[in-house]
Amino acid sequence: xxxxxxxxxxxxxxxxxxxxxxxxxxxxxxxxxxxxxxxxxxxxxxxxxxxxxxxxxxxxxxxxxxxxxxxxxxxxxxxxxxxxxxxxxxxxxxxxxxxxxxxxxxxxxxxxxxxxxxxxxxxxxxxxxxxxxxxxxxxxxxxxxxxxxxxxxxxxxxxxx
Numbered sequence: 001x002x003x004x005x006x007x008x009x010x011x012x013x014x015x016x017x018x019x020x021x022x023x024x025x026x027x028x029x030x031x032x033x034x035x036x037x038x039x040x041x042x043x044x045x046x047x048x049x050x051x052x053x054x055x056x057x058x059x060x061x062x063x064x065x066x067x068x069x070x071x072x073x074x075x076x077x078x079x080x081x082x083x084x085x086x087x088x089x090x091x092x093x094x095x096x097x098x099x100x101x102x103x104x105x106x107x108x109x110x111x112x113x114x115x116x117x118x119x120x121x122x123x124x125x126x127x128x129x130x131x132x133x134x135x136x137x138x139x140x141x142x143x144x145x146x147x148x149x150x151x152x153x154x155x156x157x158x159x160x161x
Contacts, residue, residue, distance in 0.1 A: 015075045021108035026149035028112040029102045032119035033141040034126055038095045040134045044126065045090040051129040055088040058129070062086035062101055062122030066114040076113050079105050086118050088126075097126055100145075112147050 036044075047053040063084050070078035083104040090097050101118035103111035123139045130137065146155040 013075060015077070016109075018077060018108040021150075023106050023108050024149045025104070025106050026110045026147070027102070027104045028110060028115040028147040029100065029145045030112070030115035030119045031101075031141065031143055031145055032099045032123040032139065034097045034099075034123055034137055035140050036095050036097070036130070036137040037134055038092055040130055040137070041090050041095045041097060042092040043133060044097055044130060045092045049130050050132050054126055054129045055090070058088050058099065058122040058125040059086045061125035062099065062118035065121035066101065066103055066118035069114045069117045072117060073113055077107075077109050079107050079109070079111060079114065081105050081111070081114060084114065084118065086122050088122065097123075099123055099126075110147055110150055112144050116142055116144060 043049050044054045047055065051057075063086055065072070066084045066086075067081060070076045081103055083102070086099060086101045088097060088099050099119045099122045101115045101122070103114040103118065105111050120139075120142045123142070127137050127139065143156065144154075147153065
């Protein structure tokens, strides 16, 4: 098991020094999912929720959040993102809204937190926009699906080099 890199020799929190690491192209893809009544999901898919087009507002919220990740996660390095996209898909029959975020940069540290922050905040935005229709919505998943660049590549379910 790897050491916890955000701890100093006394066990206190610290920001990792990435100054000696080379900048490499980095990419991360994350996902979040919400479960709700099929009728609520159908409204999200149609774009006729009381507060407007849920999917487009959630996309913008996710993009905006990713750009501010280092302000939200205390030990996260600020990164200049070269690309960020958020897609929202709705399976109305199943009552599932799935959000996928992809972040890219060329830096000495990865963009996993930016991709996951985009998905988490986009999911919270979906909840906010439809809570007047249904309060029992659950944010059931926020997960990293894959990351490339740096020391090693990783994909959910397997480790790559």
